Amino acid sequence: MIESNVLLVMLLFFFMAMLFVLSQRLKISYPILLVVGGLLISLIPGAPRISLDPNIIFLVFLPPLLFEAAWYTSWDNFRKWRRSIFIMGFGLVFVTSLAVAYFSVAIIxxxxxxxxxxxxxxxxxPDAVAATSVLKGVSIPKRxxxxxxxxxxxxxxxxLTVFRFALGAIVSGTFVLQEAATDxxxxxxxxxxxxxxxxxxxxxxxxxxxxxxxxxxPITLIAPYIMYxxxxxxxxxxxxxxxxxxLFLSYRAKDYMNHHTRIQTKEVWATVGFLLNGFVFILIGLELPIIVSGLEDYSIEESIYYALLISVIVIVLRVLMVYLSAFVPRMLSKRIRQREVSPGWKLPLVVGWAGMRGVVSLASALAIPLTLDNGAAFPHRNIILFITFIVILTTLVFQGLTLPLLxxxxxxxxxxQEIPEKVQIETIRLALAKQAIAHLDNRxxxxxxxxxxIARVKEQYQRSIRATEDALDDESKILLSGVRALYKQVALDLIQVRRQGLEAFRKDKEFDSEVIRxxxxxxxxxxSRLIQG
Incomplete structure (x- = not known):
């Protein structure tokens, strides 16, 4: 039994890798293909049904995904746009929860x-992983x-706070607003x-x-689980x-990480994040037929009707709230108008349309207990799960595919009007190179x-300075861009030649394998430096 389950998980991971490669070829966000792929797998006759224990959903998936998001968050940018972030993060969630609550009561x-x-x-x-993966192929302002x-x-x-208190109210049968606010x-x-x-x-x-x-x-991997x-x-x-x-460990990382641990940690977390996110996204498609089969009190037509109506409410409400959060504070505060440039109508529309649901919504839905404390079946569990899955599918697939077009x-x-990222890189590169030459001359x-x-080291930095100064010169940008592209092509070609030579040494077994590695x-x-440079 254990061997078959492990084999099934490994096959899903392999299928995720195939879909990821396909998404790169098709230039489609990989969460979209994973959801659709999982749904297609579930429709295959005889395909195994995967059902996860709701109690482990939050524990296994949520802590590392949240930690990874916090680790790579820019604290300076977060603080700069904190007003919009907190309005969207708290205000939109509570408004959406309130609207969905009353609307669902009216129709279900x-x-x-x-x-x-x-x-x-x-x-x-909304799910940041889905949005950022969709936005990788397009240009969007830093804000x-x-x-x-x-x-x-x-x-x-x-x-999750709303979810927690609502779940407690259902299980206990009581809800006091003052106690909930204090808690x-x-x-x-x-x-x-x-x-x-x-x-x-x-x-x-x-x-x-x-x-x-x-x-x-390894400590960064176990840290989120300990905290949670x-x-x-x-x-x-x-x-x-x-x-x-x-956020704290990321901010102080420079104090306890060297170049090796930074490279290692980045690679490990990229792998862990992809596997966890990918598994959850593919699970969305795999679970849908199971949820459909559990809709005993509702027909499939009714359930789809409820889910699509709520999806429309969620999408429209987000777009409206983004515009309100962008312009109402500016209307009420002169200080905000002086401090922040007006976002215009385009950026709020894009941010509003990027509200795709994903991992957290799925984890929350699957974490609904199967039974109440008295042993009775949890009421309306399957219709809640079904609506959640349809909202995820609608926002992820429909909005995800149309966001680049929008x-x-x-x-x-x-x-x-921020300084372009390439200009910032060249300016920093120039300053560091000049500092290095001054240090060489002094010491x-x-x-x-x-x-x-040793003299060639200085010559190398001097050549770098001349190239960077040309890069910052408007008249030389086009020419230098072509030269740098040629340089990158030649350098990558030489790396492949050296790889072939290294492979020949590996086969001859004249040198130690550890040295070869x-x-x-x-x-x-x-x-990696050439590709990212």
Whole structure:
């Protein structure tokens, strides 16, 4: 039994890799293909049915995904656009939950407000992974990307709080607003404190105790689980614990990470994030037929009708709320008008349309218990799951496929007039190269006169300075762009030649295999720098 389950998971991972490659060829966001692929697999006669224990959904998937998002969040950009992020992260979640709650009660028979808020808490948070993967192939202003990524950190906590209190009201049968507000404040503040305390403990350990760089990456992998489990044990917010702890450890990473651990950690987390996200997205498609078969009290036509109506409500409400959050504060505050450039009508439309649902919504829906405390079946569980799946499919596939088209149609421009990223890179490169030459002249002047090899180091930096100054010269940009493209092509070609030579040495077995692997790693780093440069 265990062997067959493990084999099934491995086959799904292999299928995910195939769909990811296909998505790159077709230039379609990989979450879209994974959802559709999972749905197609589930329709194959005799295909195995996958059902996960709801109790492990949050524990296995949520902590590392939240930690990864927090780790790669720019704190400076987050702080700069915090007003929009918090309005979207908290305000939009509560407004969406409220609207979905009352609307679902109005259209779904025997649905109560508690079930409506449960559904609203599940489908209110957009998924940053889906949005950013769709946006990789298009150009969008930094403000939009920051708001989408920052919003995902905040709205997860807000939506899961709504979900938690609604679920508690259904199970216990009582709900007191004042108690709920107090409990929310306590669990939010204590969740943040738990995350920061554990983050500080791990920081001290990594910086002052653990001298081996090989332990740093494993610590970052177990950190989100420690933060989440400790906070949830005391019935505080595990989500906010992971987010706050992840932000702190990321901010202080320069104190305990060297170049090796940074490269290693980035590669490991890229793999872990892809596997977890991919598995959840493919699970969306795999689970849908199982949910459909469980719709005992509702016909499939009724269920689709409810789900599509709620999907429309969710999409339209988000677009309206994005515009309100962008312009109403500007109308009420002169200071905001002076500090922030007006976003115009294009960026709010794109940010509003990028509200695709995904991992957190699925995890929340599957985490609904199968039974109540008295052993009775959880009411309306399957219709809630079905609506959640349809909302995810509708927003992810429909909005995901049309978002790049929308960006090109509105001809989105950066209204903030920030310095282009390439110009920033060239400017920093120029300043660092000049600092390096000054250091060579001050400390190694005699060595450069005595040894030609050392003098060539200075020549290399001088050539880099001349090339960078040309890059910042408008008249030379086009010519230099062509030269750099040729240089990259030649350098990559030479790397392949050296790889072939290295492979010949590997086959001759004249040199130690460990040395060959080290040389191969150096070539990997060199190729990576060329491709990303």
């Amino acid at each position: 028979p025997s649905f109560t407000l508690a079930f409506g808020f449960l559904l609203g808490g599940i489908i209110s948070p 939009g990307v920051t708001i989408l990524e920052g919003e995902s950190l905040v709205n997860d906590a807000a939506s 929310f404040l306590i669990l939010a503040v204590m969740g943040v404190i738990v995350g920061l305390v554990i983050g500080h403990i791990l920081y001290i350990f990594l910086r002052y105790v653990a001298k081996s760089s090989s332990i740093t990456t 489990i400790v906070a949830e044990h005391f019935e505080w917010s595990g989500v906010l614990a992971v987010v706050s702890g992840g 960006i090109r149609w509105v001809n989105l421009e950066d209204v903030d 190694y002047s005699e060595e450069m006169k005595k040894y030609e090899t 080290q040389m191969e790693h150096h070539l990997d780093l060199e190729e």
